[in-house]
Amino acid sequence: MHNEQHNTVVGFVGLGTMGDPMARNIAKAGYDVRLYDVDLDRAQRLAEQMGATALSAPAGLAQCDAVVFMLPTSRIVRSVLFSDEGELRIPLTSKTILIDMSSSDPNETLETGRLLAAHGVSLVDAPVSGARTRAEDGTLSIMLGSDDDEAAKRAEPIIRAMSQQIFRTGALGTGHAMKALNNFVAAAAYTASAEALIAGERFGLDPQVMVDIFNASTGQSFVTTHVLGEHIVQGKFATGFALPLMTKDVGIALALQKSVHHSAPVCEAVTAALGDALEAMGNVDHARAFQFWEKR
Incomplete structure (x- = not known):
């Protein structure tokens, strides 16, 4: 299992109050972590502290097996992925699962999920409950929604690095709801x-x-x-x-x-x-x- 983790590349986008300790726990679990944040210095600093790699642009996320988003709004999640014209900004393939752990609007999550599905990319929503101390301890409660059971299964071991309790809530958007x-x-x-x-x-x-x-x-x-x-x-x-x-x-x-x-x-x-x-x-x-x- 440990080797499989070493071979799994996990991107993490959004290194704020919650994202920082959550990304650290993924790195601690043995994953190869790539960090991206609009504050590039912050990503660089945290990457050095946790033995991860900082990305200078979101395009680097295309090399990841899974990408976790921990951003302020669903609109920002969408803007990282798509241009205003609806073009995919990152050359993602169907092997990459996207895990939106932000507190997103469930109806916007459904819309983003539809746009991604058109490119063959799976999105799961997995927002968290529990403040920063529980993010640090890796004991967050997670609500996991997905239309694709295979994607949910692949996302679960990564999520387990941050959580003791994963509740499977149903279809895409139910976690955010x-x-x-x-x-x-x-x-x-x-x-x-x-x-x-x-x-x-x-x-x-x-x-x-x-x-x-x-x-x-x-x-x-x-x-x-x-x-x-x-x-x-x-x-x-x-x-x-x-x-x-x-x-x-x-x-x-x-x-x-x-x-x-x-x-x-x-x-x-x-x-x-x-x-x-x-x-x-x-x-x-x-x-x-x-x-x-x-x-x-």
């Missing part, structure tokens, strides 16, 4: 918890006591255990998940709900609350939205 819906549920819990904390504090409750009670009661969630105490009550505001990204994911969930003709009043309210905070605060940690809501 699941990721957006999961993040909407988390954002709804965050927005509701913040609202409750502000109201309780104004009424005279101690915020830390409130958090302790949430965590021992039915209001408990990932947000109450991992965000409220340390990042809001103690004022750390460093969850590692940016407000623009949370807002984007909830926007994807809202677009998804509309695309299946579902009325989504809670998703609309959460989208509006995050949108207001984002407009006022810009690119900050999502926990800081609390400060905006508190002043309102």
Whole structure:
């Protein structure tokens, strides 16, 4: 198995907060890794640290057996692969599987999948849940969608280098749909918890006591255990998940709900609350939205 990994060339595109530790884990698992990022210096620096090769242009990805994308949006994923005229920028062959691990829009993923299929190239979507620490530990939860079981099977060992839990969600796009819906549920819990904390504090409750009670009661969630105490009550505001990204994911969930003709009043309210905070605060940690809501 180890030899097979040494012979498998894995491209990795997007070396940000999550991409950097994810790429390191693929290299650690014994794969021959080729890194590409718009910040070429960063790719070069990381390649030296992890014993990988930095690519100066995306065209080099054509030599890879699999290419992982960890980029901010599905539009950026598309722009790496296709020109505005819909021409393939990288001379990929049908032997290369593309693995989109970004938080992409599922309807855009389906469109990119169709464009790639016309060139005989398989796309699987495999977005992740779990912040940077879980990316470093290789314990991310992964939601894997694919129309091609053979491609999914070939992608799995590479994904396993980054994850303990792979959920096979169904056809192409279902992974990205699941990721957006999961993040909407988390954002709804965050927005509701913040609202409750502000109201309780104004009424005279101690915020830390409130958090302790949430965590021992039915209001408990990932947000109450991992965000409220340390990042809001103690004022750390460093969850590692940016407000623009949370807002984007909830926007994807809202677009998804509309695309299946579902009325989504809670998703609309959460989208509006995050949108207001984002407009006022810009690119900050999502926990800081609390400060905006508190002043309102």
